[in-house]
Amino acid sequence: MVIRKLENFDLDSIAESGQCFRMNRDKDGTYKIVAYGKVLSARDLGEGEFSFDCEEGEFNEVWKDYFDLEENYKKYIDSIPDTDEFLMKAAEVGGGIRILRQEPFETLISFIISQRKSIPAIKKSVESLCSLCGEPLEGGFYAFPRAEDLIGLSIDELNSCSLGYRSQYVHSAAQMVGGGEIDLERIGEMNDEDLLMELKSIKGVGTKVANCVMLFAYHRIGSFPIDVWIKRVIDEIYEGEFPLERYEGFAGVIQQYMFYYGRNFMKKW
């Protein structure tokens, strides 16, 4: 068991930030996170303390980076001008969000699946896919499938995970990655622009999904994915013009505050 006192860290907001689809809250408030072929229980102990149910070694090797704990997020929050009431509020409410470092393949497939789906529906599809061909883990969980695991699946099998027209996209992406046509590790060495192009060369990956993979897997925190919620915020709060240049190099962090606040606190709009 690992206990840490952490600033700008909040399990609830991370789980609701839309970055990941395999982080779920139990009735007793414990979060179960499945990633990197491991299951982690994490818990808010209050007073800024958190417990993580794993060995010190695993924590340092996997979860510290996963949750981006080395980074101090205060500097991002402090970059917001006092005059921007909306962002000041959004960062106050969502200040515990971290930009996760998720596995590229899982992130790619998950966000391909995400298009025109609600979050519960995305989670359901992802879980079906994992139990269909992912490696079994402790506690009845399954690892996210590797490309090799997905390659063999027929379109019908993919359809059984309620993927609909996205089955072709997932199938094709699995072939590209598993067949070596696209090397997710190698493209991680590229600059932002080239990485974006590589990702968009995958069927079913457009600008939004590519930016999500950039931000949530490759940790390119300058990426700024624009989905319906961000668009809504920009239209309704910023009259269509958001000053992106002000946050050059870390706009993705700001995007998360905007998304989280827009989606969870402006629902009635």
Added chain:
DNA sequence: GCGCAGGTAATCT
């Protein structure tokens, strides 16, 4: 019963 959901690709102007 039906519109819509964290979009993309194809097909128009």
Added chain:
DNA sequence: AGATTACCTGCG
């Protein structure tokens, strides 16, 4: 280039 439309499926 920019606008429009079909697309699977489940949920509200």
